[in-house]
Amino acid sequence: MLSNIISDTDKYYMNTFGSRTPVCFEKGDGMKLYDTEGNEYTDFFAGIAVTSLGHAHPGFTEGIKQQAEKLLHTSSLYYVENQAELAKRIVLNSCADKVFLSNSGAEANEGAIKLAKIYFYKKGIDKSEIITLVSSFHGRTLTTVAATGQEKYQKPYRPLTPGFIHVPANDFVALENAVTDKTAAIMLEFIQGEGGVHPLDAEYVKKVRKLCDEKGILLIDDEVQTGIGRTGKMFAYENFGVEPDIFTSAKALGNGIPIGAVCAKEFVAEAFEPGDHGSTFGGNPFAAKAGCLVLDIMKKESLVENAAKMGEYFKARLEELKKDCDAIKDIRGMGLIIGVEIQNAGEIVKKLFENKYLAGTAGANVLRILPPLIVTKEDIDKFIELLGNILKERNV
Numbered sequence: 001m002l003s004n005i006i007s008d009t010d011k012y013y014m015n016t017f018g019s020r021t022p023v024c025f026e027k028g029d030g031m032k033l034y035d036t037e038g039n040e041y042t043d044f045f046a047g048i049a050v051t052s053l054g055h056a057h058p059g060f061t062e063g064i065k066q067q068a069e070k071l072l073h074t075s076s077l078y079y080v081e082n083q084a085e086l087a088k089r090i091v092l093n094s095c096a097d098k099v100f101l102s103n104s105g106a107e108a109n110e111g112a113i114k115l116a117k118i119y120f121y122k123k124g125i126d127k128s129e130i131i132t133l134v135s136s137f138h139g140r141t142l143t144t145v146a147a148t149g150q151e152k153y154q155k156p157y158r159p160l161t162p163g164f165i166h167v168p169a170n171d172f173v174a175l176e177n178a179v180t181d182k183t184a185a186i187m188l189e190f191i192q193g194e195g196g197v198h199p200l201d202a203e204y205v206k207k208v209r210k211l212c213d214e215k216g217i218l219l220i221d222d223e224v225q226t227g228i229g230r231t232g233k234m235f236a237y238e239n240f241g242v243e244p245d246i247f248t249s250a251k252a253l254g255n256g257i258p259i260g261a262v263c264a265k266e267f268v269a270e271a272f273e274p275g276d277h278g279s280t281f282g283g284n285p286f287a288a289k290a291g292c293l294v295l296d297i298m299k300k301e302s303l304v305e306n307a308a309k310m311g312e313y314f315k316a317r318l319e320e321l322k323k324d325c326d327a328i329k330d331i332r333g334m335g336l337i338i339g340v341e342i343q344n345a346g347e348i349v350k351k352l353f354e355n356k357y358l359a360g361t362a363g364a365n366v367l368r369i370l371p372p373l374i375v376t377k378e379d380i381d382k383f384i385e386l387l388g389n390i391l392k393e394r395n396v
């Protein structure tokens with residue numbers, strides 16, 4: 001019963017998620033989720049951009065079931081076929097030449113930061129500073145908290161890993177001024193997710209790439225939220241016509257099985273030599289199988305293309321709403337990572353939930369919409385109708 005689940009959670013689980021929505025889901029089917037009381041919900045948040053294939057996808061479920069029956073884990077002391085297969089698939093679908101598999105987004109970013117540092121270390125060059133952006137989000141480990149340009153995540157944990165400098169997004173002069181002869185890397189989300197769904201300006205990104213080339217600085221692209229089809233391209237950087245030297249992936253890569261990836265061009269990747277980095281679980285037969293299935297199913301079902309098409313449709317429908325609703329200040333995003341700027345977005349998420357729809361926020365004033373990539377026009381139409389009604393009610 002839900003009340004027991006809530007009281008056990010309160011009693012036994014560390015209380016880092018203060019305002020949980022009072023519901024517990026026990027099964028899913030595509031866009032749908034079902035709670036312990038038998039209610040049906042439509043999911044426009046995908047567990048924070050994770051379950052891109054939808055819930056209980058039959059092909060995915062069958063694939064991981066078969067793998068679970070055969071083998072879960074061996075460690076990377078031995079060769080792992082699925083690890084090689086997943087690395088190959090990522091390389092064939094991106095600008096990377098080599099991949100290292102981790103277990104989460106933060107851990108992938110840790111790997112990316114370590115790789116940038118060791119790249120210069122091996123060359124005997126004293127460069128260890130990393131510039132990131134204000135309002136960025138790179139994870140919850142001590143080093144990725146240091147990378148994250150949000151004071152609220154850092155304060156209790158000082159001293160943090162040193163060497164991180166934060167500059168405002170889209171301010172190229174500020175970035176240029178922050179570069180020193182110690183700068184090893186510039187780390188960006190091409191679309192800031194948690195920070196409010198802010199795509200960077202295309203011109204800014206191009207200038208950053210050029211600056212990196214001129215000064216011998218590595219460009220790290222955090223694709224943990226935007227990667228694996230979410231923006232209507234396999235990786236968000238493709239929308240900007242710029243290739244990073246290192247990028248990371250996680251959230252949607254396993255469709256809910258924990259996994260992450262550090263991906264890099266050969267010239268950087270070769271800095272990692274035996275003993276320089278590692279992981280017990282990373283790239284194990286089970287998690288890597290999940291990653292392979294995700295990429296295969298996305299291709300077979302043209303989900304990246306669907307994300308592009310449905311993203312355009314979604315945005316057009318939101319723009320229609322905006323015409324009649326002064327409360328909507330801005331509509332941002334690419335593909336199916338969409339931010340609607342509106343006062344007190346949490347209240348709208350609550351109203352959506354009362355009507356059995358799931359969405360989220362990014363800060364106080366952005367409604368964040370991240371549906372599974374299988375979403376259809378009919379699903380979007382229903383969501384828009386509901387959101388329109390909620391906004392109308394709020395206006396009176």
Ligand SMILES: *Cc1c(COP(=O)(O)O)cnc(C)c1O
Pocket residue numbers: 104105106107109137138139140189193194222223224225226250251
């Ligand atoms: C979610 C997220 C992370 C952290 O990933 P975890 O799997 O929670 O560690 C890092 N960077 C970005 C851009 C994210 O959205």
